[in-house]
Amino acid sequence: MMNIVLIGFMGSGKTTVGRALSAKSDMEFLDTDALIESKEDCKISTIFTEKGEAHFRALENAALKSLAVTKDKVISTGGGIVSSHNNRELLKKAGKVIYLRVSPETVIKRLEGDISRPLLMGEDKLSRVEELLSLRRALYESTADRIIDVDDLSVEEIVDSIMKDFT
Numbered sequence: 001m002m003n004i005v006l007i008g009f010m011g012s013g014k015t016t017v018g019r020a021l022s023a024k025s026d027m028e029f030l031d032t033d034a035l036i037e038s039k040e041d042c043k044i045s046t047i048f049t050e051k052g053e054a055h056f057r058a059l060e061n062a063a064l065k066s067l068a069v070t071k072d073k074v075i076s077t078g079g080g081i082v083s084s085h086n087n088r089e090l091l092k093k094a095g096k097v098i099y100l101r102v103s104p105e106t107v108i109k110r111l112e113g114d115i116s117r118p119l120l121m122g123e124d125k126l127s128r129v130e131e132l133l134s135l136r137r138a139l140y141e142s143t144a145d146r147i148i149d150v151d152d153l154s155v156e157e158i159v160d161s162i163m164k165d166f167t
């Protein structure tokens with residue numbers, strides 16, 4: 001089977017849902033953020049502070065390219081991966097793309113106290129999330145084969161909803 005690729009904003013649950021989907025479906029799990037951290041042997045927050053966002057985006061594009069040749073995997077992505085046109089093309093080629101759509105309020109609730117997401121570190125997080133989402137919303141939607149509104153769904157419900165498409 002082709003890959004299942006999860007996209008969506010920070011805190012939408014791509015990593016959490018991807019891992020649970022992998023466990024339930026017996027498909028291997030890959031996460032672009034985790035691939036970058038292990039290849040660079042460095043936390044994403046450190047890559048951002050020491051090398052900058054542009055460098056991180058180059059690493060992310062390379063990670064995604066390396067996944068384009070895989071199959072039968074569950075692939076979770078970084079929240080900003082849709083920002084580049086090349087990435088959007090690679091995502092569509094990589095497999096069935098599922099957008100986990102989340103509201104800004106849910107993002108804030110889920111990531112309260114989190115310090116691992118460098119783009120959400122300053123004051124007034126809600127405005128920051130709304131601003132980033134307004135730049136990305138259309139990109140997530142146009143890249144996705146399917147959209148799931150996840151605000152009111154448990155991880156298990158999301159996993160089951162995705163698996164229904166493949167049985």
Ligand SMILES: Nc1ncnc2c1ncn2[C@@H]1O[C@H](COP(=O)(O)OP(=O)(O)OP(=O)(O)O)[C@@H](O)[C@H]1O
Pocket residue numbers: 008009010011012013014015016017033076077078079080110111117150153154155158
């Ligand atoms: N459906 C859900 N219901 C409740 N909590 C959830 C749900 N999905 C994810 N979470 C929680 O939200 C937090 C963020 O989830 P996760 O790290 O999977 O997001 P992500 O989309 O991978 O974010 P990023 O883009 O930054 O990698 C975690 O604490 C996770 O347990």
Ligand SMILES: O=C(O)C1=C[C@@H](O)[C@@H](O)[C@H](O)C1
Pocket residue numbers: 009010033044077078079080081116117118119
């Ligand atoms: O939304 C984003 O731009 C990001 C999301 C995370 O998954 C990481 O890829 C990184 O923190 C950047």
Ligand SMILES: [Mg+2]
Pocket residue numbers: 014015016031033076077078
């Ligand atoms: Mg993640």
